[in-house]
Amino acid sequence: MESSTPHISPLKQELSRILRNSVISDSRAEFRAYGDIGLPDMKSTALAVVSPSDYDDISSLLDFCREHETPLVPWGGGTNLCGALSPGKGHIILDMRRLSGILEVSPEKGFIRVQGGASIENVMDAARAGGCIFGHDPWSKKSATVGGSISLDSAGNLFSRYGSMGDNVLSLRVMTGTGDIIETGRELSKWSTAPRLQQLFVGSHGVFGIILEACLRIHPMPPVWKSLAFGFRDFDTFFDAFCALRVNHLEPDAAIGGTLPKRVADLLPGKEKLLIKLFKVPTGMFLCYGGSEAVTDAKVGQAKTVLAGFGRLLPQEYADEWWENRYTYFESEPSVTEAHLYPHVLDMTMPLDKVREMKDYAGKAAARHGLEDALSHTLFTTPDAYTAAFYLKEGEEIGDIINDLAARVIELGGTIARTHGLGSIFPPGIARAEVGAGPLKVIQDLKGIFDPHNLLNPGIFDIMITDAKTDPDPTDNERAALPRISAARGISAVTGHKDTGCDR
Amino acid sequence: MKKSNCLGMECGYCRARCPAFTAVPLESSTARGKARILEAYRKGELEAGELVEASYICARCGYCDEICPVGAGSSEFLLEMRQMTVDEGDIPPELTGIIERLDVTGTPYGERDTGWADSSASKGTGKPRKKRSFFSKGRGRTAYFPGCTVQAKTPDIAARTMELLHLCGEDPVPIPGPCCGSPYMNAGLKDKWETAARDLLEFFNEKRIGKIIVSCPGCARAFGEDYPGIPGKDATAAMPGIVHITTFLTEVLRKQSLPFRKMKGRAIYHDPCHLGRTLGVIEEPRRLIRAAGLELVEFHAHGRESECCGGGGVLQVYRKEESRRALEKRAMEAVDRDVDFIISACGHCEARFRSFVEVNPDKCGKMEVLNVVDLFDTGGGDR
Numbered sequence: 001m002e003s004s005t006p007h008i009s010p011l012k013q014e015l016s017r018i019l020r021n022s023v024i025s026d027s028r029a030e031f032r033a034y035g036d037i038g039l040p041d042m043k044s045t046a047l048a049v050v051s052p053s054d055y056d057d058i059s060s061l062l063d064f065c066r067e068h069e070t071p072l073v074p075w076g077g078g079t080n081l082c083g084a085l086s087p088g089k090g091h092i093i094l095d096m097r098r099l100s101g102i103l104e105v106s107p108e109k110g111f112i113r114v115q116g117g118a119s120i121e122n123v124m125d126a127a128r129a130g131g132c133i134f135g136h137d138p139w140s141k142k143s144a145t146v147g148g149s150i151s152l153d154s155a156g157n158l159f160s161r162y163g164s165m166g167d168n169v170l171s172l173r174v175m176t177g178t179g180d181i182i183e184t185g186r187e188l189s190k191w192s193t194a195p196r197l198q199q200l201f202v203g204s205h206g207v208f209g210i211i212l213e214a215c216l217r218i219h220p221m222p223p224v225w226k227s228l229a230f231g232f233r234d235f236d237t238f239f240d241a242f243c244a245l246r247v248n249h250l251e252p253d254a255a256i257g258g259t260l261p262k263r264v265a266d267l268l269p270g271k272e273k274l275l276i277k278l279f280k281v282p283t284g285m286f287l288c289y290g291g292s293e294a295v296t297d298a299k300v301g302q303a304k305t306v307l308a309g310f311g312r313l314l315p316q317e318y319a320d321e322w323w324e325n326r327y328t329y330f331e332s333e334p335s336v337t338e339a340h341l342y343p344h345v346l347d348m349t350m351p352l353d354k355v356r357e358m359k360d361y362a363g364k365a366a367a368r369h370g371l372e373d374a375l376s377h378t379l380f381t382t383p384d385a386y387t388a389a390f391y392l393k394e395g396e397e398i399g400d401i402i403n404d405l406a407a408r409v410i411e412l413g414g415t416i417a418r419t420h421g422l423g424s425i426f427p428p429g430i431a432r433a434e435v436g437a438g439p440l441k442v443i444q445d446l447k448g449i450f451d452p453h454n455l456l457n458p459g460i461f462d463i464m465i466t467d468a469k470t471d472p473d474p475t476d477n478e479r480a481a482l483p484r485i486s487a488a489r490g491i492s493a494v495t496g497h498k499d500t501g502c503d504r
Numbered sequence: 505m506k507k508s509n510c511l512g513m514e515c516g517y518c519r520a521r522c523p524a525f526t527a528v529p530l531e532s533s534t535a536r537g538k539a540r541i542l543e544a545y546r547k548g549e550l551e552a553g554e555l556v557e558a559s560y561i562c563a564r565c566g567y568c569d570e571i572c573p574v575g576a577g578s579s580e581f582l583l584e585m586r587q588m589t590v591d592e593g594d595i596p597p598e599l600t601g602i603i604e605r606l607d608v609t610g611t612p613y614g615e616r617d618t619g620w621a622d623s624s625a626s627k628g629t630g631k632p633r634k635k636r637s638f639f640s641k642g643r644g645r646t647a648y649f650p651g652c653t654v655q656a657k658t659p660d661i662a663a664r665t666m667e668l669l670h671l672c673g674e675d676p677v678p679i680p681g682p683c684c685g686s687p688y689m690n691a692g693l694k695d696k697w698e699t700a701a702r703d704l705l706e707f708f709n710e711k712r713i714g715k716i717i718v719s720c721p722g723c724a725r726a727f728g729e730d731y732p733g734i735p736g737k738d739a740t741a742a743m744p745g746i747v748h749i750t751t752f753l754t755e756v757l758r759k760q761s762l763p764f765r766k767m768k769g770r771a772i773y774h775d776p777c778h779l780g781r782t783l784g785v786i787e788e789p790r791r792l793i794r795a796a797g798l799e800l801v802e803f804h805a806h807g808r809e810s811e812c813c814g815g816g817g818v819l820q821v822y823r824k825e826e827s828r829r830a831l832e833k834r835a836m837e838a839v840d841r842d843v844d845f846i847i848s849a850c851g852h853c854e855a856r857f858r859s860f861v862e863v864n865p866d867k868c869g870k871m872e873v874l875n876v877v878d879l880f881d882t883g884g885g886d887r
Contacts, residue, residue, distance in 0.1 A: 029554045032544040033537030037514040051529040143516025328573040337509040337574035
């Protein structure tokens with residue numbers, strides 16, 4: 001059967017006219033493909049998808065969006081985990097992944113220059129080819145892009161040693177919402193002749209500009225990596241052990257530990273597989289040190305001594321298996337994947353003296369909502385990096401708990417968005433409660449400079465600047481959290497002083 | 505159609521070396537995107553006709569199946585999607601030509617017999633044969649099946665492979681003509697695919713073929729992986745043993761010398777998707793290349809993670825120009841490695857690389873395209 005001549009929408013026709021080197025789609029099916037992880041019911045409001053291969057087309061697209069007052073959402077790997085790619089109104093998706101070139105690798109000078117659409121794995125591989133290591137080492141390395149990771153200031157397995165993605169940015173080439181290209185920063189490890197404007201774009205969620213290129217730090221590759229694994233009787237003991245490492249100046253270069261959700265543990269088939277045994281320990285901790293053989297051996301030896309005061313050393317094969325498979329764990333077990341559990345990951349940074357309190361609160365909140373068996377408690381990279389992850393079955397609702405936990409995190413002085421940024425899964429007022437009205441006013445002023453027409457990620461920008469008290473249309477769940485989030489504004493997270501209540 | 509294992513994980517690993525994404529850089533090209541689209545269809549939010557693009561923009565290279573941490577990947581559902589679009593009457597017009605040629609001549613190229621089996625090379629060199637074949641155990645005759653791409657695009661490879669087999673002491677039955685039927689399968693034409701497969705199996709049975717040496721990894725994959733699933737007890741029971749020419753030659757090399765050409769230079773080997781990833785034949789071609797005296801360098805993505813040339817799964821028919829992006833990416837990596845030869849063990853990959861080099865001599869410089877058979881001096885003259 002012959003297909004009829006496909007209908008081309010006026011939007012696609014116009015985009016095809018003005019963009020010379022882009023692939024364009026306006027199909028409903030395509031919009032569904034550009035979903036958000038774990039949000040299967042999120043309805044897309046995209047109008048078109050544009051995949052450019054040069055900067056001229058991005059500039060032309062921005063001109064078009066300005067003329068037609070159409071928002072633009074830059075898209076990287078799509079792995080933000082909190083609904084950051086769902087702006088809630090008609091928009092054009094800008095898929096940056098064709099712009100993925102490795103432009104320059106300089107092991108001697110310690111930097112690599114790449115395009116914003118390059119995957120983290122591309123960067124890692126290029127650095128490794130030069131005998132170096134790129135310090136950002138996330139589970140999402142094959143799909144997450146440089147631009148997206150900078151925009152959310154992501155943190156990976158090696159955060160403790162090499163810092164976050166933002167910490168590794170030396171300079172950026174950014175196209176702002178006005179279409180201007182600015183180059184900020186220098187390929188030097190440190191300078192103070194002027195403010196480092198590139199840091200404005202770190203964690204900016206893409207609301208100021210589109211990251212075209214980044215110059216990133218790379219480091220000499222440690223000659224050896226040595227891992228170890230310990231088991232503890234419960235989470236609190238694990239936390240104490242982790243803190244003890246810190247006190248003894250033995251912070252691991254990579255570390256993770258915690259408890260598995262019961263509903264996941266119950267799905268794991270048996271005890272014979274190593275990976276299964278590994279997760280049957282009440283609370284496991286896996287850590288790794290890298291460097292010269294002598295120094296690494298010394299650290300490992302001392303870490304064993306410190307940790308032995310809290311728990312027991314697990315077989316080396318457990319540690320090796322974790323380090324080898326640190327990008328995926330139990331997700332690869334067929335029994336788990338076929339259960340189709342949707343992870344909702346809330347990664348927080350808590351004041352160190354509030355970690356246990358937050359973990360206990362999360363447990364009680366989960367119990368109140370009948371989701372105690374869905375919850376895992378994890379500390380990732382540092383003892384203040386607490387993650388509560390819920391593995392939900394289709395049809396189970398998370399909304400109440402997120403709002404509840406978000407409010408409590410803020411009350412305790414932490415952040416609900418350690419590495420995955422803001423998104424539609426959170427109630428309004430988070431940024432204002434965490435950052436304070438004063439700094440948000442500055443952010444709004446900067447938005448006016450970089451993107452006066454509010455083209456870039458306006459949905460996320462709205463989420464960022466929204467005041468919980470003034471949000472006109474909160475859901476019932478959000479309404480429950482709003483008073484606590486609003487009240488938390490009483491103490492500025494930045495100054496520690498009472499918020500002056502400076503509104504826009 | 506069941507819910508994809510991807511949903512809930514949706515890590516996007518599949519995109520990393522997806523040739524369909526290289527060809528058409530949109531999320532619907534990836535296995536993750538397809539899983540989401542399919543779920544929307546299952547929920548009634550999309551109609552069947554809206555699945556066509558996502559269904560056919562795929563090279564069926566298997567990378568996503570290999571790399572997916574949760575056992576998803578497009579093979580989970582892609583053929584079903586294509587069959588569904590065909591059942592709905594939405595088969596893309598771009599595939600009409602190849603299907604018509606298959607219907608009329610039995611091959612997608614329109615020419616059933618290119619005469620390679622009648623060449624003097626195929627008939628042998630006249631040297632005495634060994635009494636014992638490497639397939640001396642087991643019943644049935646040995647056959648050589650080049651596959652329709654080799655016999656259409658590089659018939660001299662088919663003839664010289666026969667000659668090489670004779671030099672190794674084999675006396676295979678040459679099988680010119682029919683396609684293994686996998687283009688029908690890739691197009692979503694399930695009934696035609698099963699009929700073609702049964703017909704070919706019946707042919708093998710009539711000829712008492714017990715073992716088949718193949719040149720084409722696609723055919724090897726079809727015979728070895730897909731034919732056993734064809735409905736009908738007789739078809740399953742009659743399945744001959746299949747071996748790719750590189751596996752055969754490597755086995756021979758263990759026991760006797762082979763007539764390698766005297767060659768020098770740097771070579772890069774492109775793992776055909778169906779040979780390396782699907783059938784696990786990875787080391788054998790490399791042994792042959794090293795034994796030929798060449799310095800072997802590797803693509804960054806090689807072996808089971810080899811990056812597809814973009815030619816499979818009817819992608820190069822459905823999106824001819826776009827599929828060249830995947831080809832260029834792979835070919836230019838070889839050029840950047842400063843190699844003298846790019847070698848493949850697949851006639852389809854070889855033809856694509858050859859076409860790229862012919863069209864882009866300035867970009868490709870000294871690089872030549874070879875088939876593994878080109879490593880050997882078969883006495884019938886070099887290419």
